[in-house]
Amino acid sequence: MLGIGLLTGVTTVLFGFGGGFAAVPVVVWTDAALGADAMRVATATSAVVMVVNAAFATTVTARPVLGALRGSTGLLLPLAAGATAGAFATRLAPPVLVRWLFVAYVAITIVDLLLRPGFLRPRAPIEEPADGPRPLPAVLGAPIGAVAAFLGVGGSVMTVPAMRRAGHTMHVASALANPLTLTIALPATAVSLCGTALPASASAHVHLVGLVDAGAAAALLAGALPVIGVLRRRPPRIPDRIHAWAYIGLLTVVVAAMLLSGVSW
Template sequence: MLIGIGLLTGVTTVLFGFGGGFAAVPVVVWADAALGADAMRVATATSALVMVVNAAFATAVTPRRVLGALRGSTGLVLLLAAGATAGALATRLAPPALVLWLFVAYVAITIVDLLLRPGFLRPRTHIGEPVDGPRPLPAVLGAPIGAVAAFLGVGGSVMTVPAMRRAGHTMHVASALANPLTLAIALPATAVSLGGAALPASAGAHVHLVGLVDAGAAAALLAGALPVIGALRRRPPRIPDRIYAWAYVGLLTVVVAAMSLSGVSR
């Protein structure tokens, strides 16, 4: 099951810039249900590690001309990392149930925003114009995006992709640029998760934890994801931009449903 979800995270990494958070968090919560309320905390930490590897690999195989749109974004990247560090520390202290329902609320609000506010499904500018233009996001947004993304384990692409899309990028370019930005968020979040105290031994009796990371789940997810990322980057699918945008919204809707069911079952 985890390897199968890994295949899905490989697809979402390339197509939507989701390094693993939206697909990985629900399935790790399910797989580590024996941990009880702590399953959400372990899932966000495991998701961060999976995102580091997936986003790094996806960035490495992205054409340099596409990554060139991030020139001049050093301040944004640094603030993303700073916010992510704070968010990862905060999630260690927050009640797991709170993190789970904030995750659901965060994605649900995003879906409503994408459906109702112009610029994502109904672009206001000519798609594709700003590829060589200004930075995709103001640097000042880096800290809040990094903090929220690391706290919930979602990687930040749910904020960065719509913002770049509204700036006029195609879904293909916006999703590709989300990977290096996700890397800036996931690296410090993973360092916090690996370096902190683990759960009590009895809580993780059937789960192999390194810090708060479920090492077995992370390995299975990556085993499925990495070959898919390599294959799709070599031969990216040709998807009409409008269908691409609707698929993004559809994926978020599936995630909200999965996490809501997980929360109700608890």
Template sequence: MIGIGLLTGATTVLFGFGGGFVAVPVVVWADAALGADAMRVATATSALVMVVNAGFATAVTPRRVLGALRGSGGLLLLLAVGAAVGALATRLAPAPLVRWAFVGYVALTIVDLLLRPGFLRPRAPVETAPAAPRPLPALLGAPIGAVAAFLGVGGSVMTVPAARRAGHPMRVATALANPLTLAIALPATAVSLVGAALPTAGGAHPHLVGLVDLGAAAALLVGALPVIAVLRRRPPRIPDRLYARAYVGLLALVAVAMLFSGA
């Protein structure tokens, strides 16, 4: 689990994934003894991991990059409202539905990125793009937040492609994904922590607080936080097109991992 945490730290900095897409399949596997409820625990635990990872990554992001979100208060508020609704829906929805929605969402995203122009094949050279991507329209906040919290994925898979298709470089689009993920993960985590733990014949699961597996979250964060600190201080120089292809490749690996997670 700590080793996977190292990976989530890298994906937080390089791809804007605060941990959700990587953490969900792993926590489903680690908590397979919970049966169908493992998916609910995974999405809740993922939200807590994203709060810490995305919050730390945001704190060490240059202020000039975060300046692109100036005036986005309405977007952030609606992201949070949508996330609270999505986290509540996860509690009520059948666990298999959440799992297959996760796989289907990732698969559709991969198809969209491969076939629709603007992501792998930018319309304009990234060198001519503005310094930071324009904020998303505020009205998109509620649906993005709801879907992201329901699946435990954070929202970067919606925001990064949108910024990329506007002609912005991957390094800027992924950096801005972290504060947007934080706005989603905070209310989702609050909803997951305050609810009742899963019942069993012998009582509540001792390693759960609400629906959050604190042991798994702690192990993931032990691995992730040092990596975030190092990569933010010394970010790797990756050619933009290779960067975009790696983003799609990571999504494909996550979809495969989820299919074989045994949930």
């Protein structure tokens, strides 16, 4: 779990993934004894990890980079509202359904990034806005927040491609995903911590706070936070196109991890 925490620190900085895509599969596998409820615990634990990782990553991001979010602030309130609805919905939905939707959503995203112009292949210059990257429209906030909180993914899998197609480099798009992830993960975490926990018989081997696996969250954060601090101060120089391909490669690994994990379908 500590090793996965190191990985989430890297993905937080390089791809804007505050922990959701890396944390959900490993918590599902670690808490497999919970059966179908492992997915519910994994999404709740992921939300806590994302709040801390995204908050820390945002505070250590250069102010000029965060300035690129100007014009998209109207997105924040719809993101939070959608996330609240998504967090409540995931408590009511069958865990197996959430799991299948998680895999399907990431798989569809991979296909979209590969086939639709704008992520790997820049749009034609005539389509580029004359005054720089476009802000994300506020109308996208509620659906992004709802889907991200429902699946426990944090939203970066939607916001990074959207900002990339709006004209940002991968470096900037990944950095800006952190404050947006924080907006989504905060209400999702509140719902997870305040909700009804699983029956004691089902969670005897796991220390749960609400639906959050406290031990897993602590280990993930212990691995992630030092990595975030180091990489934000000394970011690696990665060519933009390779950075984009690495983003797709990470999503592919996540899908494979979910399909190969040992929880019964």
